Amino acid sequence: MNKDEYKKLVDGLTPKENKSKNAIIAFLVGGLVGLLAELIAVLIMKWFGISRIEAYQWTCLIVILLACAFTAIGFFDNWVTKAKAGLILPTTGFAHSVMSAALDYKRDGFITGIGANVFKLAGSVILYGIISAFFFAIIGVVIYG
């Protein structure tokens, strides 16, 4: 069997995912998360009379707390598997990756388990976020002064 035939065989056996269905689910779930976040922010602004920026920070914290709690209780993994990018791209995905890494490595101890692995998945977001923001900020300073 040559390479092409092998590739054909593998492609034929790999289960096909329904891409358009996935994308629509991601759109609806992601949109719903955004909508809920806006709703929480508006309610917080109304009830506590704080500024918009602070309200979004509170919203961010609440979304993270919910995602962590749902992951710890155990049903959030299923949600993420079903909704895919709809829950991965919002802050929920960031919280879920940290929370599940912490839980998974709990049995390896506090330092070599949780400590060493808690940012295993979210680390790349933090690393490349900081690197890109740092250099973009230098560019921004040069351009805008």
Place this chain on the structure above:
Amino acid sequence: MNFLSAFLFAGIACFLAQLILDNTKLTPGHVTSFFTIIGAFFALLGCYEKFIDFAGGGATTIISNFGYMLYKGAYLGFQENGIIGLFSGLLTYSSCAIAGVVVFAFVLTLIFKPKD
């Protein structure tokens, strides 16, 4: 009320992310990192604040907001304190998300057991 724009903005971002996930070999780690960098880039262009004005929670909930916050911290840090401000200011605004996720995840890890 910008609930509709919040829904559309976050929805379309997730839609694009799902298309990337399904049509390339990239993992969720690649896609979230990519969107963070895009967020910082839009912040550099000055667009991200307009996204937030337009979509509110829709723009602040997706991971690109993290890149925007980091850029904003570094840029405003430089305005206030010069070069050291680039470093000391970078994490100012995103501290909320990082500290929040660390505190919640750690405390909840103490309470809950992993699923087998």
